[in-house]
Amino acid sequence: MAAGTSNYWEDLRKQARQLENELDLKLVSFSKLCTSYSHSSARDGRRDRYSSDTTPLLNGSSQDRMFETMAIEIEQLLARLTGVNDKMAEYTNSAGVPSLNAALMHTLQRHRDILQDYTHEFRKTKANFTAIRERENLMGSVRKDIESYKSGSGVNNRRTELFLKEHDHLRNSDRLIEETISIAMATKENMTSQRGMLKSIQSKMNTLANRFPAVNSLIQRINLRKRRDSLILGSVIGVCTILLLLYAFH
Numbered sequence: 001m002a003a004g005t006s007n008y009w010e011d012l013r014k015q016a017r018q019l020e021n022e023l024d025l026k027l028v029s030f031s032k033l034c035t036s037y038s039h040s041s042a043r044d045g046r047r048d049r050y051s052s053d054t055t056p057l058l059n060g061s062s063q064d065r066m067f068e069t070m071a072i073e074i075e076q077l078l079a080r081l082t083g084v085n086d087k088m089a090e091y092t093n094s095a096g097v098p099s100l101n102a103a104l105m106h107t108l109q110r111h112r113d114i115l116q117d118y119t120h121e122f123r124k125t126k127a128n129f130t131a132i133r134e135r136e137n138l139m140g141s142v143r144k145d146i147e148s149y150k151s152g153s154g155v156n157n158r159r160t161e162l163f164l165k166e167h168d169h170l171r172n173s174d175r176l177i178e179e180t181i182s183i184a185m186a187t188k189e190n191m192t193s194q195r196g197m198l199k200s201i202q203s204k205m206n207t208l209a210n211r212f213p214a215v216n217s218l219i220q221r222i223n224l225r226k227r228r229d230s231l232i233l234g235s236v237i238g239v240c241t242i243l244l245l246l247y248a249f250h
Contacts, residue, residue, distance in 0.1 A: 012088050019081040023118050026074050034129040
């Protein structure tokens with residue numbers, strides 16, 4: 001019975017190692033496909049910029065089919081390896097010898113770590129490939145728009161130029177408005193600071209006036225004299241104005 005269970009465990013380990021080797025090879029090929037797709041896309045972009053030859057070295061649709069096929073194969077291998085790990089976990093839970101169980105758990109944990117690493121690497125490579133493909137699709141759409149713009153009529157080109165100029169004017173206006181708002185905010189802060197300073201000075205003057213009645217009386221007399229002078233000056237200005245008006249109309 002022990003020999004049978006031992007053979008079962010060794011058979012599971014053999015299956016796990018075989019699947020891990022297959023996954024390692026598949027992931028290497030998968031990563032190379034992503035790298036070659038990125039390099040060929042860069043070469044195609046430079047060739048589109050400097051020449052009219054836009055024939056890719058390897059058809060993008062072929063690479064897409066290869067990508068989908070390899071992704072499905074890797075996902076199937078990961079699922080199979082996950083199943084093997086689950087069977088190994090069930091076996092370790094049913095093992096009765098504590099020392100043997102600890103050794104089996106250590107081996108199972110190592111296989112789980114390998115599965116986790118392969119899964120992470122697959123998802124990362126797949127995400128990179130998808131991002132590159134989406135970027136190429138976007139760049140292709142932009143190139144089509146540029147070609148359409150270049151092949152358009154002169155009226156459309158002129159209209160587009162006017163739109164671009166108007167856009168620049170609007171951006172400049174926005175920048176000037178932002179600068180004006182910044183200056184206004186700084187001025188407001190400065191005036192607020194000055195108002196606080198004047199209030200502090202006035203508070204100190206009131207404190208001194210309340211503390212020294214003589215000073216308070218002097219300040220009141222000064223204010224009365226200033227008010228009287230203002231009234232006299234206003235009266236003189238009013239009389240002069242009336243006389244000038246009378247003189248002008250006569």
